[in-house]
Amino acid sequence: MEEANKYVKQLTQEKYKYGFTTDIHTEVIEKGLNEDVVRLISEKKEEPEWMLEFRLKAFRHWLTLEMPTWPHLRIPEIDYQAISYYADPTKKKDGPKSLDEVDPELIKTFDKLGIPLQERLALSGIAVDAVMDSVSVKTTFKESLREKGIIFCSFSEAVREHPELVRKYMGSVVGYRDNFYAALNSAVFSDGSFVYIPKGVRCPMELSTYFRINAINTGQFERTLIVAEDDSYVSYLEGCTAPQRDENQLHAAIVEIIVNDRAEVKYSTVQNWYPGDANGKGGVYNFVTKRGICKGESSKLSWTQVETGSAITWKYPSCILSGDNSTAEFYSVAVTNNYQQADTGTKMIHLGKNTSSTIISKGISAGFSQNSYRGLVKVAEKAENARNYSECDSLLLGDKCGAHTFPYIDIHNNTAVVEHEATTSKINEDQIFYCNQRGISTEDAIGLIVNGYAKDVINKLPMEFAVEAQKLLSISLEGSVG
Amino acid sequence: MLKIKDLHASIDGKEILKGINLTVKPGETHAIMGPNGSGKSTLSSVLVGNPSFEVTQGSVEFMGKDLLALAPEDRSHEGVFLSFQYPVEIPGVSMVNFMRAAVNEKRKYHNLPALSASDFLKLMREKRKLVELDNKLASRAVNEGFSGGEKKRNEIFQMAMLEPKLSILDETDSGLDIDALRIVADGVNKLKTPETSNILITHYQRLLDYIKPDVVHVLYKGKIVKTAGPELALELEERGYDWIKKEMGE
Numbered sequence: 001m002e003e004a005n006k007y008v009k010q011l012t013q014e015k016y017k018y019g020f021t022t023d024i025h026t027e028v029i030e031k032g033l034n035e036d037v038v039r040l041i042s043e044k045k046e047e048p049e050w051m052l053e054f055r056l057k058a059f060r061h062w063l064t065l066e067m068p069t070w071p072h073l074r075i076p077e078i079d080y081q082a083i084s085y086y087a088d089p090t091k092k093k094d095g096p097k098s099l100d101e102v103d104p105e106l107i108k109t110f111d112k113l114g115i116p117l118q119e120r121l122a123l124s125g126i127a128v129d130a131v132m133d134s135v136s137v138k139t140t141f142k143e144s145l146r147e148k149g150i151i152f153c154s155f156s157e158a159v160r161e162h163p164e165l166v167r168k169y170m171g172s173v174v175g176y177r178d179n180f181y182a183a184l185n186s187a188v189f190s191d192g193s194f195v196y197i198p199k200g201v202r203c204p205m206e207l208s209t210y211f212r213i214n215a216i217n218t219g220q221f222e223r224t225l226i227v228a229e230d231d232s233y234v235s236y237l238e239g240c241t242a243p244q245r246d247e248n249q250l251h252a253a254i255v256e257i258i259v260n261d262r263a264e265v266k267y268s269t270v271q272n273w274y275p276g277d278a279n280g281k282g283g284v285y286n287f288v289t290k291r292g293i294c295k296g297e298s299s300k301l302s303w304t305q306v307e308t309g310s311a312i313t314w315k316y317p318s319c320i321l322s323g324d325n326s327t328a329e330f331y332s333v334a335v336t337n338n339y340q341q342a343d344t345g346t347k348m349i350h351l352g353k354n355t356s357s358t359i360i361s362k363g364i365s366a367g368f369s370q371n372s373y374r375g376l377v378k379v380a381e382k383a384e385n386a387r388n389y390s391e392c393d394s395l396l397l398g399d400k401c402g403a404h405t406f407p408y409i410d411i412h413n414n415t416a417v418v419e420h421e422a423t424t425s426k427i428n429e430d431q432i433f434y435c436n437q438r439g440i441s442t443e444d445a446i447g448l449i450v451n452g453y454a455k456d457v458i459n460k461l462p463m464e465f466a467v468e469a470q471k472l473l474s475i476s477l478e479g480s481v482g
Numbered sequence: 483m484l485k486i487k488d489l490h491a492s493i494d495g496k497e498i499l500k501g502i503n504l505t506v507k508p509g510e511t512h513a514i515m516g517p518n519g520s521g522k523s524t525l526s527s528v529l530v531g532n533p534s535f536e537v538t539q540g541s542v543e544f545m546g547k548d549l550l551a552l553a554p555e556d557r558s559h560e561g562v563f564l565s566f567q568y569p570v571e572i573p574g575v576s577m578v579n580f581m582r583a584a585v586n587e588k589r590k591y592h593n594l595p596a597l598s599a600s601d602f603l604k605l606m607r608e609k610r611k612l613v614e615l616d617n618k619l620a621s622r623a624v625n626e627g628f629s630g631g632e633k634k635r636n637e638i639f640q641m642a643m644l645e646p647k648l649s650i651l652d653e654t655d656s657g658l659d660i661d662a663l664r665i666v667a668d669g670v671n672k673l674k675t676p677e678t679s680n681i682l683i684t685h686y687q688r689l690l691d692y693i694k695p696d697v698v699h700v701l702y703k704g705k706i707v708k709t710a711g712p713e714l715a716l717e718l719e720e721r722g723y724d725w726i727k728k729e730m731g732e
Contacts, residue, residue: 429533430570437530437566438584438640439558439591448583452574452623 016274017475019244022109026089026133026215032081035059038187041086041134045156045190048163058176058186065180071314071343072372072404075285076248083250085188087133087215106130106137113241115210126237126464127152129209133218134190141205151196152207155223158194165196169227173256173291173320181252181287181314185221189254192222197232197263206462208237211251213273213284219250226256228263230296235266237465240309242274246282248311249274257292259299261323265292266302268461269317270469273309275476280339280368283311290317291347294326294355302329303346304460306469308476311340316374318347321355321383328357331457333469335450335476336369336401345375345406348388350416356387362454363394365401366477372404379416386416394424395453397446397477447474483508483679484549484648489540491528497538498524500704506648511680513690513715516701517723522683523567525701526652530564531557545647558584559591561647565637565654572624577636580624581606581643588644609642613669631662638669645673650681655689667692687719700726 029040038059042052067075089106102117110117110130117130117138127141129152136154145152151162158166176186193209213220228234242249251273259265267290276283286309292301303317319328330346348357357377365371371394379386394403405422427449435445451458451470458466458473489502498521506512516522528535529542531554542549549557572580585605586596597605610617613635625633634654641649651670655663670680670693682693690698690712698715700708702723707730708714718726 428570431572433532433554434566434570434572435580435584436554437558437564438580438644439555439587440580440583441553441555441587444583444587448575448579449572452572452576452579455574 016244018113018241018272019274020112021243022089022105022214024089024103024105024214026087028084028215028218029086031084031217033083033085033188037085041188041190044086044088045159047159050167051159054171054176055187058183059188061177062180062183062187065183067180071374072370072406073312073314073341073343075312078250078285080184082217084215084218085221086190087218088135089132089214090135090137102138106132109212109214110137110210113210113212115239125204126206126208129154129193130212131191131193131209131222132212133215133220136191136193145203145205148201148204149198150201150203151194153194155189155192155194155225158225162194162196165227166194166225169225169256169258170223171256173258173293174254174289178289182254182289185223185252185254185289189221189223192224192253194224195226195234195236197228197234199229200231202232203234206235206237208239211238211240213242213249213251216245217247219252221251222253224253224255226265226267227258228260228265230261230263232260232263233265235462236268237462238267238269239272241272242284244274244277244282248283248285250285251287253288255288255290255317257301259292259294259296259301261296262298263296264300264302266304267292267317268465269305269307270461270465270472271305271307271309271313272472275309275340276311276338278338280311283340284309286310286313286315288315290315291320292318292328293320294323294328294352296326297323297352298325299323300327302331302460304331304457305333306457306461306472307332307334307342307344308472310342313342313344315344316346318349319357320349320351321357322351324352325354326352327355330357330359330361331460332361333364333454333457333473334362334371335364335473336366336371337476338367338369340367340369342370343372343374345373347376348378350377350379350383350386350388353382353384354386355383359388359390359392360456361392362457363392363403364397364450364453364473364477365394365403366397368400370402370404372406374406376408376410377418378410379413379418381412383413384415386413388416388418390418390420392420392422393453395450396424396426443474446477450474450477483545485543487541489528489542490538491524491535492538493524493535498535498704499528501540502704502706504699504706506679506681508679509676510697511674511682511693511695513682513684513695513698514701515684515698515715515718520701521704522701523652526564526650526681526683529650530554530562555587556591558644559588563641563644563646563649565634565641565649565651567652567656569625569633569637571626571628573626575624576621577619577624578603578606578621581640584640585643605643609639612642612672613638614665615639630657631659634658634662634666635669638666642669642673647677648679648681649673650683652683653685654682655684655686663689664692687715690715702726702730
């Protein structure tokens with residue numbers, strides 16, 4: 001038994017293979033948050049006046065807000081003055097460098113994460129924007145995409161190069177008044193990605209952003225803005241990791257998506273921030289506001305998320321179905337182990353006629369973790385013939401963890417058809433023993449069973465990510481059954 | 483092949499096996515019969531290392547190794563197979579993925595490279611025929627929605643895939659109609675080689691018409707109380723277990 005415990009301990013501690021730190025000179029501004037800090041960030045990014053104004057308005061609004069207390073989460077007090085709001089690993093001590101030159105240390109870091117920044121080494125068909133701490137390090141295939149009229153660049157570059165697009169859409173889906181973290185992000189956001197797909201263009205590559213936190217005692221606040229014009233299509237992927245540290249780190253992002261007539265956007269996330277150790281020490285607080293609007297008629301937006309990391313997750317990728325005949329989907333697998341907490345789900349707001357939405361959520365809890373699904377399906381008065389199907393399943397491993405479902409349904413039109421199904425199940429010992437008898441170890445058995453359980457969601461991911469996600473699910477639960 | 487000496491085992495502190503002695507040689511088929519609650523299924527569970535049972539005394543040697551010291555998955559890799567009385571359903575896990583994990587784990591244990599996808603599928607096709615399992619069944623989730631007969635056929639299919647040295651068939655005949663029983667028994671017989679052994683756990687003579695045992699044991703109250711040739715099974719079929727209980731002085 002002693003041996004077994006040691007083994008379990010070893011596994012849970014070793015499982016996070018992205019926990020390394022890159023030793024690189026990083027320009028970090030002083031800790032603390034006030035108007036001067038907001039001005040400093042804007043200055044560092046050489047932003048136009050309107051952007052600074054936006055930030056200041058958001059900051060002043062944030063000062064009036066309190067952290068939300070309604071989630072089923074226990075969030076330790078966060079000292080917003082103890083965080084540094086800007087860390088730039090691309091600034092060398094010895095003077096400025098040209099933008100095209102990327103520090104070999106950074107290239108090495110992303111190589112280690114499996115994200116080659118040299119285009120010739122890239123995974124086939126995937127363009128990457130690599131963001132470390134507060135800065136976009138490099139965006140690949142930018143030029144070849146540009147030939148098709150597609151804009152794929154860092155958010156900072158978009159502010160400089162495409163101010164008309166940024167001004168038009170930024171804050172149009174998630175306003176700075178939306179919530180506490182959205183206001184904070186709007187005040188201090190540093191980088192992120194910008195995607196613009198022109199009319200009638202089908203993006204030939206998967207676009208992706210890889211977010212990496214490296215610097216200690218900093219927060220990462222990125223923004224992503226995706227605009228799909230009429231009859232366009234894009235599939236976008238997001239991945240995230242962070243070093244293994246005893247201190248908690250804050251990540252508060254905003255993602256906004258605008259989908260016009262007959263356009264389709266697929267947004268997939270594999271979230272693997274450092275979850276903290278087996279005793280709940282350390283880990284990233286992931287407080288994210290993601291929302292898209294199906295603005296055009298027959299437009300389509302689909303969110304797929306695999307959430308395995310973070311000490312605390314607070315995240316509800318949502319859709320506003322305002323275009324007639326528009327469709328929205330939310331597919332989620334959220335895994336919590338040890339002392340992780342997740343409160344995640346979606347909001348489907350039906351405004352247009354004949355709109356339909358699908359929600360498939362699979363929660364997996366192990367250890368001492370708490371895993372909640374929270375979802376809202378709202379059908380407005382004028383949304384004739386709205387249709388929603390929701391399925392929320394919870395799987396429990398062990399008897400010290402919790403699974404919760406908070407579905408809200410708010411219907412103002414009698415023609416709506418809304419279905420909700422929920423199940424809770426446990427992996428039973430008989431299933432595991434059956435696998436053992438066939439020569440499959442307990443760890444592998446749990447991996448098989450959990451992947452089988454999450455299959456419907458994993459299958460929605462682009463192939464390369466599906467394979468990664470499968471491995472990730474098994475790794476995240478290693479040591480969860482003793 | 484298998485040497486069980488004075489095996490005692492209990493569940494929740496209650497002793498079920500009270501000193502089992504049994505030796506199975508390569509190539510032999512043994513039938514273990516006995517009334518309900520005599521410990522037949524406990525014996526099979528203990529041999530494959532089901533953690534619900536605690537071995538309190540005795541030893542089990544398999545191919546010269548201390549079987550009780552091995553983890554359940556290693557017992558499988560060493561060649562011990564149990565056809566479960568009640569095979570469990572594992573929703574969402576396809577038979578292909580399940581079997582591929584099982585076969586490749588075993589190969590890894592024996593320092594063999596993993597089978598390529600095409601070799602593996604070929605192997606599946608070949609073995610499937612043995613128990614007349616159709617293609618659709620093999621692509622479904624493990625035992626999910628299978629009928630009783632299909633589940634038992636699926637057990638024998640897995641046995642064919644893993645090629646064990648010792649197979650324990652725990653009431654494989656229960657819940658089968660005559661046709662399914664014939665298919666399952668045919669499968670077991672085709673898999674039999676002079677080096678492999680079977681232990682059949684059953685209530686009825688019926689299965690033994692199809693799979694001929696070399697030795698028949700009667701298990702009663704946690705002990706083997708009678709051992710004889712195949713004729714013993716016929717006698718039990720005719721006379722029931724009462725005369726044995728009487729012989730035991732009850």
